[in-house]
Amino acid sequence: MSTELSTNLELMQDKYPMKFGSFEEERLHRKQRLAASFRLFSLFGFDEGVAGHITARDPEYPDHFWVNPFGMHFSQVRVSDLLLVNDEGKVVEGNSNMLNRAAFAIHSSVHKARPDAVAAAHAHSFYGKTFSSLGRLLDPLTQDACIFYNDHGLYNDYSGVVYETEEGERIAECLGSKKAVILQNHGLLTVGHSVESAAWWYITMERSCHAQLLAEGASTSPIPVAHEAALATMQHVGSETAGWCCFQPLWDKIVRLQPDFLD
Template sequence: MSLADLRPVPHDQLVFRTPPVFEDVADERRHRKERLAAALRLFGRFGFEEGVAGHITARDPEHPDHFWVNPFGMSFKHIRVSDLILVNHDGEVVDGRYHVNRAAFAIHSMIHKARPDVVAAAHSHSVYGKALSALGTPLEPLTQDACAFYEDHAVFDDYTGVVLDVEEGRRIAEALGSAKAVILRNHGLLTVGGSVDSAAFWFITMERSCQAQLAAKAAGPTVPITHENAKLTHEQIGSDFAGWVNFQPLLDQILRTDPDLVE
């Protein structure tokens, strides 16, 4: 084949992935659980584990006041679909064999209650998220990637110990408001999304943006992106769909290397 033989491929013949649409609730539940297991495996791969701390939840499509979550005390790196547990609005495990992390229920139940638009929420004690949270300051628009969170995240500026009470979870949900993320002072990061994919990607890229901010400020004076350009960039890369799209390459990687996660 010569260059002269090459012609543009018609646009409607090019492959572009978009979020799936489901007619059957069982299929949608299975899809969310597979994405949840994959996101947890990725968190393990990226080193976001800290003992038994950390959790990602996915709202059940049939019972919106119930959510699927990783079991208490199980490594992110080992999670399979069959390990996930379903927790109701009272914190009771109604499907699964393991205990629920009390902090997971206290925080995530209130997030899901306050935000009907949220399908998934992610929280862990990642190193750079913890480091930035200790400063009690927001993420600054220092890089293009950080602009996904420009005027779209909050700081919960009140550390009172391990979150075991739903009232504390309610206060975190209140601080989150309508944003996609909240920095929990002296604690870590929490992100949400309209899909497991977007919630997980927002956490991953926010953690990396925290790392970039800490490194840049340690090196010397920084040059922030202007308000106008930060807002424009947020419009370009900060939508829930953008988060979903950016998660797909990571999903492909983990499904290829860890096919057992769907068991």
């Protein structure tokens, strides 16, 4: 781990966690980052029909979360399109006919089990779902993959589309206190203490899946990072501050490219 990166992350401690003057201010911040995350997921090709959802816990009502409407392409999601859902699956703000039942089944359980998690992200991205079919954890083959070293789980009980909260509870149990879980034969799910970190964990985990698939295609025995180095690297680049920080350039990019998501 470079001294420069460590120093830069220390400087970010003054900016994260962010401070807000009111629930309204924090709510708008989370909704804007949530809408931005959908646009970024679309930009990176993480869309697959109507599959996939990212949620953000409401700061004033922690048993409520904001989520994308069912059937709306990630590239079209705006702040004003987001739905607010309570812990009973009732849409309390937005179009009540547009709730993704699978999103509620998974995310309601994750948010309930992880009060520390502000956001959760799940999609059927190409390399994530491909890697998930192997039924194994990521290896620490690169610095970026070390983000997940000893910090992700494997849910290996795929039984079809998730519509029941009971399965969501089993996924949450497998996630535990970690930042991510590989859903075998399904895809990836990440959580974070901010919308920014949850989205970034997903983006870099998808890329790490891609990297491992390529490495194993080129060699029968790619060389992993040693345990102590992998653990030290995870503690640096896998921190919540690092996750939040890595999202900032993507925020700047999507604001410049697609400012309409702020509507």
